[in-house]
Amino acid sequence: MSIMNALANAEYRxxxxxxxxxxxxxxxxxxxxxxxxxxIEKVADSFGFLDRDTLQYLKKNYKEYILETPYSLDERxxxxxxLWQLAYADGKLDEQEIRLLxxxxxxxxxxxxxxxxxxxxxxxAFKKGLSKxxxxxxxxxxxxxxQ
Numbered sequence: 001m002s003i004m005n006a007l008a009n010a011e012y013r014x015x016x017x018x019x020x021x022x023x024x025x026x027x028x029x030x031x032x033x034x035x036x037x038x039x040i041e042k043v044a045d046s047f048g049f050l051d052r053d054t055l056q057y058l059k060k061n062y063k064e065y066i067l068e069t070p071y072s073l074d075e076r077x078x079x080x081x082x083l084w085q086l087a088y089a090d091g092k093l094d095e096q097e098i099r100l101l102x103x104x105x106x107x108x109x110x111x112x113x114x115x116x117x118x119x120x121x122x123x124x125a126f127k128k129g130l131s132k133x134x135x136x137x138x139x140x141x142x143x144x145x146x147q
Contacts, residue, residue: 020065028096
């Protein structure tokens with residue numbers, strides 16, 4: 001396998017694992033509502049595979065996937081943004097979503113010591129309606145700050 005094929009395969013796995021994690025997050029309260037499903041479809045479409053068969057397969061088999069962490073900080077922040085976008089689709093967070101979001105911050109490779117700050121900043125960003133770019137700058141600032 002060429003290095004380009006290996007990188008493309010890794011990117012594909014990361015995208016599938018993110019979609020599966022989005023589904024897991026949306027299922028955490030027992031059901032996927034329409035707003036949450038639209039976010040999942042939007043993310044799938046941004047990846048270039050808004051394919052009903054793939055999404056239905058993932059909806060049934062999401063537990064088989066673990067979140068694969070991208071190397072790039074920007075990609076990790078984008079994944080975090082997508083997860084928050086889904087969790088906050090209905091304008092509120094339930095206990096299961098809160099617990100899962102805390103775990104995901106660590107799973108995405110963000111510093112453990114900064115996990116609470118990242119969580120709080122993310123929640124405030126979504127309450128304020130920050131754009132994806134503003135969210136990226138905010139979280140990058142927290143991660144890259146020495147303290």
